[in-house]
Amino acid sequence: ATKPKLFYFRGRGRMESIRWLLAAAGVEFEEEFIETTEQYEKLQKDGRLLFGQVPMIEIDGMVLTQTRAILSYLAAKYDLYGKDLKETVRINMYTDGTLDLMLMIALAAFKPPAEKEQDLALVVKGAKTRYFPAFEKILKDHGEDFLVGNKFSWADIQLLEAILMVEELDASVLSDFSLLKAFKTRISNIPTIKKFLQPGSQRQPPPDSHYVKVVRSVLHF
Numbered sequence: 396a397t398k399p400k401l402f403y404f405r406g407r408g409r410m411e412s413i414r415w416l417l418a419a420a421g422v423e424f425e426e427e428f429i430e431t432t433e434q435y436e437k438l439q440k441d442g443r444l445l446f447g448q449v450p451m452i453e454i455d456g457m458v459l460t461q462t463r464a465i466l467s468y469l470a471a472k473y474d475l476y477g478k479d480l481k482e483t484v485r486i487n488m489y490t491d492g493t494l495d496l497m498l499m500i501a502l503a504a505f506k507p508p509a510e511k512e513q514d515l516a517l518v519v520k521g522a523k524t525r526y527f528p529a530f531e532k533i534l535k536d537h538g539e540d541f542l543v544g545n546k547f548s549w550a551d552i553q554l555l556e557a558i559l560m561v562e563e564l565d566a567s568v569l570s571d572f573s574l575l576k577a578f579k580t581r582i583s584n585i586p587t588i589k590k591f592l593q594p595g596s597q598r599q600p601p602p603d604s605h606y607v608k609v610v611r612s613v614l615h616f
């Protein structure tokens with residue numbers, strides 16, 4: 396079968412959570428990195444970007460856009476979406492939260508230095524006072540190894556992605572969250588995730604000035 400193909404910039408942005416989900420599910424995927432306006436405009440002209448936007452993924456004969464739509468399709472397809480609606484809605488709640496947190500980090504990359512620093516300080520504060528306390532409590536109340544129904548799901552994958560991303564900003568961010576520390580170790584050791592965390596995988600590095608320059612030049616902003 397043909398591998399899914401991802402169309403996005405060579406960077407994290409809104410596509411990184413899709414890379415994580417595919418990798419954690421053990422699914423090999425290809426990428427076309429958008430480096431020029433011509434590439435982007437061809438995708439638009441060919442009618443492959445519903446609202447003129449990326450991320451876009453070609454999978455199962457479909458051309459999909461909208462990050463959350465793609466993520467929920469993949470979660471369902473690879474049985475990472477709960478055993479019933481009540482589990483699925485919890486997974487949606489948790490992943491909407493971690494996606495909000497990670498998008499704040501992604502967008503900060505495009506701010507001028509002073510504002511970027513202020514934004515990222517707010518992200519770390521938000522992680523420490525809003526998001527991580529909530530997940531620490533879920534793990535405490537739930538008393539299981541995973542966030543939902545004691546089965547590995549999309550929610551676990553995305554929480555690990557978010558923890559690692561915030562730790563890049565403040566390595567001590569988990570110091571008050573012992574259950575999250577244990578969760579991080581446990582989920583990082585799942586073989587497919589352990590492999591994705593090794594150098595040389597398709598995981599993207601934090602955004603740098605080159606990445607910002609390319610996105611700005613392609614999207615003219």
Ligand SMILES: CCCCC[C@H]1O[C@@H](O)C[C@@H]1SC[C@H](NC(=O)CC[C@H](N)C(=O)O)C(=O)NCC(=O)O
Pocket residue numbers: 406407408409447448449450460461462463501502504505602610614
């Ligand atoms: C570090 C990377 C994140 C910052 C840059 C990205 O965040 C967005 O602000 C821009 C890019 S992502 C690229 C952007 N995509 C979106 O905004 C998609 C939003 C959609 N709701 C989704 O969830 O997929 C884009 O194609 N814009 C063209 C344009 O709308 O005409």
